[in-house]
Amino acid sequence: MLVTEEQLITELENNKIHVAYLTFPMTGAYFHAKKLIIINIKQAPSCQLSALAHEAIHAKHGHDGHQSDDIELRVEEEAAQILISPTEYALAEQLCGRHTAPIAEELGVSIKILEAYRRILTRLNHVSTY
């Protein structure tokens, strides 16, 4: 894990963005006008952390409300980069093969974050073959 939940929250608080954990109908949300991130407390810790990283990226970019699919994918990729280290990913893949769910569990992130990380790796591999 590159960053812990506590480190993320501290960084957000330093930027005057508050985080609240509530029962919430979505994994998380960022309300730009109120500088408030809400994370659904009724999900697994790995999903809470992943949602927090995702919403922190929205906050960083000043996004207000749900963005286009394209932007949401980018946000997920940026979140993946602050959560997953290349070394940890390589180790998890050695341990778990290519199976998505066990790797996500090993890394302590959501499956969506893992998939976003793999999209980045795929693009990097394509670039490095030229």
Ligand SMILES: [Zn+2]
């Ligand atoms: Zn989003």
